[in-house]
Amino acid sequence: MTIGERLKNLRKALGLTQQEFSDKLKVSRSNIATYEVGKNNPAEAVINLICREFNVSETWLRTGEGEMFVKRTRDDELAAFMDELLAEESADFRRRLVTALSRLRPEQWEALEAVALELMKDPAAPAFAPAHFSTIEEEAHAEAEQQAQLIYQQILSEKKAAAGMLSESSEPLAGGGTARHA
Numbered sequence: 001m002t003i004g005e006r007l008k009n010l011r012k013a014l015g016l017t018q019q020e021f022s023d024k025l026k027v028s029r030s031n032i033a034t035y036e037v038g039k040n041n042p043a044e045a046v047i048n049l050i051c052r053e054f055n056v057s058e059t060w061l062r063t064g065e066g067e068m069f070v071k072r073t074r075d076d077e078l079a080a081f082m083d084e085l086l087a088e089e090s091a092d093f094r095r096r097l098v099t100a101l102s103r104l105r106p107e108q109w110e111a112l113e114a115v116a117l118e119l120m121k122d123p124a125a126p127a128f129a130p131a132h133f134s135t136i137e138e139e140a141h142a143e144a145e146q147q148a149q150l151i152y153q154q155i156l157s158e159k160k161a162a163a164g165m166l167s168e169s170s171e172p173l174a175g176g177g178t179a180r181h182a
Helices: 002-012 018-026 031-035 044-052 058-063 074-087 092-101 106-121 135-163
Strands: 171-172 178-180
Touching: 002 031, 002 044, 002 058, 018 031, 018 044, 044 058, 074 092, 092 135, 106 135
Parallel strands: none
Antiparallel strands: 171 178
């Protein structure tokens, strides 16, 4: 099997069209097509990019020996996720969630962990029932939304508790603030 055939097998294993594959690599679709039919071989930089972007074994891609994908540890997966997240320019939900998580205090982490453990015990909890989702992305998005809601509830509870500590001379305002009377 040629490197072009392995590229095609890889792309199909990833469930990507030539256009989607080329978009992720920032390489033209016509280049991907010429690699796949064997007219040209990918440059060294393209091979390295494919291996890095899709966690592909370079040995497999070049020779066909070994496994298609490199097995990654959980720490490797987390580092790759953070690299991808930091490379994105948009302020999408994932980035906002990670930012919020990075600002949690130890007691908030404990509260979040306790709630997450309870949810995992409940087989009816939708965020932990993969059969309800058609893609990994949908499942991850649902879990992230649920975690964000838990964080919001924790912060809201803390703010309400802090607001309860205001002096008796405070009264609520229509806009949500308080007015102090002298």
